[in-house]
Amino acid sequence: MPENTLSVTDNRTGKTYQLPIEHGAIRALDLRQIKLDADDFGLMSYDPAFTNTACTRSTITYVDGEKGILRYRGYPIEQLAESSTFLEVAYLILHGELPDSAQLRAWTDDIIHHTFLHENIKTLMEAFRYDAHPMGMFISTVAALSTFYPEAPDIFNLENRMYQIKRLIAKVPTIAAFSYRHSRGLPYVYPDNDLSFTGNFLSMMFKMSEARYKVPPALEHALDVLFILHADHEQNCSTNTMRSIGSSQPDPYSALAGAAAALYGPLHGGANEAVLRMLNQIGTVGDVADYIRRVKAGETRLMGFGHRVYKNYDPRARIIKQVAEEVFAVTGRNPLLDIALELERIALEDDYFVSRKLYPNVDFYSGIIYQAMGIPTTMFPVLFAIARTVGWLAQWQELLQDPEQRIARPRQLYLGKGHRDYLPLAQR
Numbered sequence: 001m002p003e004n005t006l007s008v009t010d011n012r013t014g015k016t017y018q019l020p021i022e023h024g025a026i027r028a029l030d031l032r033q034i035k036l037d038a039d040d041f042g043l044m045s046y047d048p049a050f051t052n053t054a055c056t057r058s059t060i061t062y063v064d065g066e067k068g069i070l071r072y073r074g075y076p077i078e079q080l081a082e083s084s085t086f087l088e089v090a091y092l093i094l095h096g097e098l099p100d101s102a103q104l105r106a107w108t109d110d111i112i113h114h115t116f117l118h119e120n121i122k123t124l125m126e127a128f129r130y131d132a133h134p135m136g137m138f139i140s141t142v143a144a145l146s147t148f149y150p151e152a153p154d155i156f157n158l159e160n161r162m163y164q165i166k167r168l169i170a171k172v173p174t175i176a177a178f179s180y181r182h183s184r185g186l187p188y189v190y191p192d193n194d195l196s197f198t199g200n201f202l203s204m205m206f207k208m209s210e211a212r213y214k215v216p217p218a219l220e221h222a223l224d225v226l227f228i229l230h231a232d233h234e235q236n237c238s239t240n241t242m243r244s245i246g247s248s249q250p251d252p253y254s255a256l257a258g259a260a261a262a263l264y265g266p267l268h269g270g271a272n273e274a275v276l277r278m279l280n281q282i283g284t285v286g287d288v289a290d291y292i293r294r295v296k297a298g299e300t301r302l303m304g305f306g307h308r309v310y311k312n313y314d315p316r317a318r319i320i321k322q323v324a325e326e327v328f329a330v331t332g333r334n335p336l337l338d339i340a341l342e343l344e345r346i347a348l349e350d351d352y353f354v355s356r357k358l359y360p361n362v363d364f365y366s367g368i369i370y371q372a373m374g375i376p377t378t379m380f381p382v383l384f385a386i387a388r389t390v391g392w393l394a395q396w397q398e399l400l401q402d403p404e405q406r407i408a409r410p411r412q413l414y415l416g417k418g419h420r421d422y423l424p425l426a427q428r
């Protein structure tokens with residue numbers, strides 16, 4: 001029996017098949033040879049929500065959910081959060097290696113000098129209603145960007161592709177900040193190219209009448225770390241959307257708008273918004289026990305807890321908890337933190353959560369930090385999208401360079417009616 005194979009016996013026919021195992025997986029298409037007879041379509045695997053299906057080989061991000069490990073291109077997230085910057089991490093994720101100082105300077109310069117939006121984009125954003133959700137504005141505006149760059153669909157031209165990648169990374173913070181200013185009825189603040197990527201974003205968010213916004217270093221650092229933590233997370237719902245749309249080969253703006261839409265949902269990037277709503281609803285530390293009781297009774301979920309992959313403490317949550325302390329030293333303690341800490345304390349001791357391996361995820365503390373910085377809850381998924389733009393683009397690029405990838409086209413198990421003839425209305 002050859003090593004690295006799987007023997008499968010089809011008990012319907014008594015036939016045995018040898019399926020090659022590579023990188024700990026069998027190819028789903030190898031199942032197709034398993035047939036009842038020549039007319040049979042062949043066996044498929046059924047995997048709603050892709051719980052055990054690898055859709056790509058990837059060299060970008062490694063997650064070990066059991067051990068609580070997250071690495072970008074091999075580098076542990078803890079080391080990157082401690083020593084790197086968001087733009088350096090963006091370079092790493094996209095290029096595969098850390099930049100040397102000349103590469104980092106050129107990369108930073110390129111990004112910083114693409115932050116401006118076409119004035120027509122501004123006009124477009126002004127057309128949104130006064131109370132438009134910033135994430136809806138973000139998604140639509142990113143999609144609209146595609147109409148400004150007619151060369152963008154030329155995605156197999158490497159130079160052109162990299163140009164669009166830089167544009168997107170540079171412009172998403174501007175779109176995000178404009179969405180916020182719009183929802184507040186505030187004038188848009190143009191980018192300040194002398195500031196850092198994160199400092200410029202804070203300036204576009206919060207600058208008022210002062211000649212120059214003074215970036216608070218602790219907040220700039222905290223936000224930069226949060227961006228690093230959110231930059232990529234391998235094959236999740238939004239990344240899969242980016243790849244799925246990307247597989248039909250449109251321009252990256254259209255694909256990224258779709259990925260951002262996938263991120264918007266409360267089970268994904270909308271979770272930190274949901275955490276804050278939950279904490280506000282609980283109200284006081286004294287009400288935590290009752291909320292936990294309701295969660296265990298299945299009446300509600302403990303938002304910010306649980307993860308499809310992490311069955312251990314999410315390593316990003318641990319880093320965020322430290323960042324929270326740095327931010328609160330400047331902004332004052334967010335009273336919701338005490339409720340969050342009490343929730344975490346009870347949940348980590350309770351058998352319901354322990355037996356289901358439910359731990360705080362990246363979103364459990366990030367919302368509390370954002371709120372302390374003065375960022376409204378509706379902006380939380382938008383902040384997530386700024387950082388994840390890097391991951392989406394790296395995954396999209398990897399898809400385009402992968403000779404095994406084709407247009408994404410899942411199968412289904414059809415369980416509906418068989419053939420039946422149309423009945424005229426009078427006979428129904």
Ligand code: ACO
Pocket residue numbers: 266267268269271295300301302303304305306307308309356358361362363
């Ligand atoms: N609170 C209470 N119970 C939970 C929670 C939760 N947050 N999460 C999972 N469970 C329970 C489920 O009820 C289920 O229990 P059961 O076996 O008795 O039916 C069990 O744990 C397994 O849960 P699933 O829903 O099957 O886990 P899945 O992997 O599908 O869901 C998810 C993962 C969506 C993240 C889920 O844990 C959840 O809804 N969490 C809250 C929302 C959240 O924080 N999302 C952010 C994720 S991180 C990110 O996207 C950046």
